[in-house]
Amino acid sequence: MPEETTDQSNLDFLSFVDFAVGKTVDELPEVDPVSMRLVLALHRVTSALVYDLESTVHRPSGWSWPGFRVLFVLWLAGPCEAKRVASLSGMSRSAVSALVNTLERDGLVTRRPSAGDRRAVDLELTDAGHDAIVSTYSAHNKREQTWTETLTPSERLVLIGLLEKLASGTAAREAVKRS
Amino acid sequence: MPEETTDQSNLDFLSFVDFAVGKTVDELPEVDPVSMRLVLALHRVTSALVYDLESTVHRPSGWSWPGFRVLFVLWLAGPCEAKRVASLSGMSRSAVSALVNTLERDGLVTRRPSAGDRRAVDLELTDAGHDAIVSTYSAHNKREQTWTETLTPSERLVLIGLLEKLASGTAAREAVKRS
DNA sequence: CGCTATTGGTCAAGGCTTTGATTACACCCG
DNA sequence: CGGGTGTAATCAAAGCCTTGACCAATAGCG
Numbered sequence: 288m289p290e291e292t293t294d295q296s297n298l299d300f301l302s303f304v305d306f307a308v309g310k311t312v313d314e315l316p317e318v319d320p321v322s323m324r325l326v327l328a329l330h331r332v333t334s335a336l337v338y339d340l341e342s343t344v345h346r347p348s349g350w351s352w353p354g355f356r357v358l359f360v361l362w363l364a365g366p367c368e369a370k371r372v373a374s375l376s377g378m379s380r381s382a383v384s385a386l387v388n389t390l391e392r393d394g395l396v397t398r399r400p401s402a403g404d405r406r407a408v409d410l411e412l413t414d415a416g417h418d419a420i421v422s423t424y425s426a427h428n429k430r431e432q433t434w435t436e437t438l439t440p441s442e443r444l445v446l447i448g449l450l451e452k453l454a455s456g457t458a459a460r461e462a463v464k465r466s
Numbered sequence: 467m468p469e470e471t472t473d474q475s476n477l478d479f480l481s482f483v484d485f486a487v488g489k490t491v492d493e494l495p496e497v498d499p500v501s502m503r504l505v506l507a508l509h510r511v512t513s514a515l516v517y518d519l520e521s522t523v524h525r526p527s528g529w530s531w532p533g534f535r536v537l538f539v540l541w542l543a544g545p546c547e548a549k550r551v552a553s554l555s556g557m558s559r560s561a562v563s564a565l566v567n568t569l570e571r572d573g574l575v576t577r578r579p580s581a582g583d584r585r586a587v588d589l590e591l592t593d594a595g596h597d598a599i600v601s602t603y604s605a606h607n608k609r610e611q612t613w614t615e616t617l618t619p620s621e622r623l624v625l626i627g628l629l630e631k632l633a634s635g636t637a638a639r640e641a642v643k644r645s
Numbered sequence: 646c647g648c649t650a651t652t653g654g655t656c657a658a659g660g661c662t663t664t665g666a667t668t669a670c671a672c673c674c675g
Numbered sequence: 676c677g678g679g680t681g682t683a684a685t686c687a688a689a690g691c692c693t694t695g696a697c698c699a700a701t702a703g704c705g
Contacts, residue, residue, distance in 0.1 A: 299553055299554060300553065300554060300556060301633075301634065303539075303542075303543075303554050306542065307538075307542050310542050311542070311603070314600075315600070315603065315604060315607075317604060317607075318603070318604070318607045319607060319610070319611050319614070321614065321619075321622050321623070321626070322607065322610040322611045322613070322614035322622075323607055323610060324626055325610070325614055325622055325625060325626050325629075326515065326519075326610045326613070326614075328626055328629035328630055328633065329508075329511070329512050329515065329629055330512060330515075330516065331556060331633060332508070332629050332630075332632050332633040332638070333508050333509060333512035333513075334512075334556060335556070335633065335638055335641055336505065336508065336509075336638075336641075337509065338641075338642065338644060339637070339638075339641035339642050340505075341693095342642045342693090343641075343642055346693085346694090351660070351661075353660090353661060353662090354660095354661095359486075360482075363482075363485065363486050363489050363490070364482075368683085369683075369684070370682090370683060370684085374478055374479065375478060375479060375482050377479060377510060377513060377514070378662085379662075379663075379664095380683070380684065380685090381662075381663075381664085381684085381685080381686090382661070382662055382663080383684095384683095384684060384685055384686090385660090385661070385662075385685090385686095386660090386661070386662095389660075389661090401683095404670080404671075404682095404683080405669080405670060405671085405683095406668095406669060406670045406671070406682070406683040406684070407670095407682095407683055407684080408683080408684065408685095421493075421494070424490070424494065424497070425494060425496060425497070428494075428496075428497045428498060428501065428502055431498070431501040431502060431504070431505045432498050432501045433636075433637045434501070434505070434632070434635070434637040434638070435498070435500065435501035435504055435505075436635075436636070436637070437631060437632055437635025437636055437637055437638070438628065438631060438632060438635075440500075442628055442631070443500050443501075443504055444500070445624065445628065446504060446625070446628045446629075446632075447500070447503055447504050447507055449617065449621055449624065449625045449628070450504075450507035450508055450511050450625075451507055451511075452616060452617060452621070453511050453613070453616055453617065453625075454480075454507065454510060454511040454514065455480065456613070456615075456616025456617075457612075457615070457616055458518070458612045458613040458615070458616055459511070459514055459515075459518075459613070459616070462514055462515075462517070462518035463517065463518050463521045463522055465517060465662095465663090466664090520663095521663090525663085525664090530690070530691075532690090532691060532692090533690095533691095547653080548653075548654070549652090549653060549654085557692085558692075558693075558694095559653070559654065559655090560654085560655080560656090560692075560693070560694085561691070561692055561693080562654095563653095563654060563655055563656090564655090564656095564690090564691070564692075565690095565691075565692095568690075568691090580653095583652095583653080583700080583701075584699080584700060584701090585652070585653045585654065585698095585699060585700045585701070586652095586653060586654080586700095587653080587654065644692095644693090645694090
């Protein structure tokens with residue numbers, strides 16, 4: 288791993304944000320630099336975090352983050368309908384359906400027609416699925432802790448508060464939702 | 467659009483986070499609830515934001531957010547090598563290469579062998595590409611402003627500061643980077 | 646100079662997600 | 676009870692992204 292080039296590309300990217308905001312405001316005066324910077328920062332840090340977790344934790348175990356999210360919901364909520372898994376995990380029903388094809392093939396989840404509603408499908412973790420989620424989540428959270436350590440304890444709480452405020456604000460509520 | 471079911475699913479999801487943190491800490495004592503909640507909130511709000519911007523701004527214009535990011539970099543940085551576009555946009559070289567296939571097909575970008583280094587490829591915005599990025603970015607930022615309005619002006623600055631601190635912290639620097 | 650290591654770009658296979666269409670089934674109202 | 680409306684799930688086509696392999700060209704060292 289070439290540490291110095293990693294730092295270099297990081298700098299490139301950081302200074303590019305400054306440059307981008309400046310030049311954009313210059314050419315498009317109606318642009319608000321604060322919201323531009325906010326969304327840029329949010330997207331960039333999340334994308335780096337997801338990529339890091341996926342490539343250090345999930346892929347090495349042979350699974351993907353999206354698959355992990357489905358297993359996670361099933362672990363916590365217990366067996367339930369695909370529709371509910373979609374809404375709890377924040378994915379579309381189509382995405383859950385496609386993902387469960389993979390998970391079922393790999394023996395982590397079973398699919399059964401629901402008893403009450405014959406349109407619905409009940410999903411349930413297999414024993415292998417249960418083992419997978421428990422062992423993976425420990426590693427996942429260890430890596431999360433490494434990221435979090437950059438902030439002081441009170442900064443962490445402030446950040447969580449602001450993110451949750453953003454998530455329950457007007458824009459989020461009126462935002463287009465996955466179907 | 468059924469407003470009440472939208473709110474309902476939002477509540478489902480919000481309360482699920484509380485439930486998930488509680489139950490996970492119960493079963494896996496080594497898990498740190500703060501970093502769990504931080505990453506959950508970060509991922510969730512970003513994913514909602516990206517989905518919203520993509521479906522209200524980019525798809526209706528006929529393009530995708532990833533394509534937009536490439537056009538954006540080319541607009542700001544001017545014509546440059548694919549490698550540089552990748553590092554400035556935070557994408558892998560493979561992803562840029564694949565994406566430019568689409569952008570070139572749609573007449574937004576041109577690909578030319580570089581003068582100095584015969585391995586490299588220079589990318590440049592066409593006139594259509596330039597028009598696309600300028601008109602799309604105005605709409606994009608308007609929507610960003612709607613999201614940002616949920617926070618007070620000083621909260622916005624605090625949030626940006628914390629996100630940028632997270633992005634330049636140890637974990638981010640040592641994180642696996644896209645190749 | 647020549648050999649080797651590295652770098653820029655692309656391709657291929659596989660996975661996830663999206664929209665839109667389709668098939669079953671459930672529910673409700675006349 | 677029958678027909679219209681809405682809902683659960685799935686499929687199909689298309690797009691993006693990832694890893695790993697590969698080629699071509701450059702750079703560095705003996």
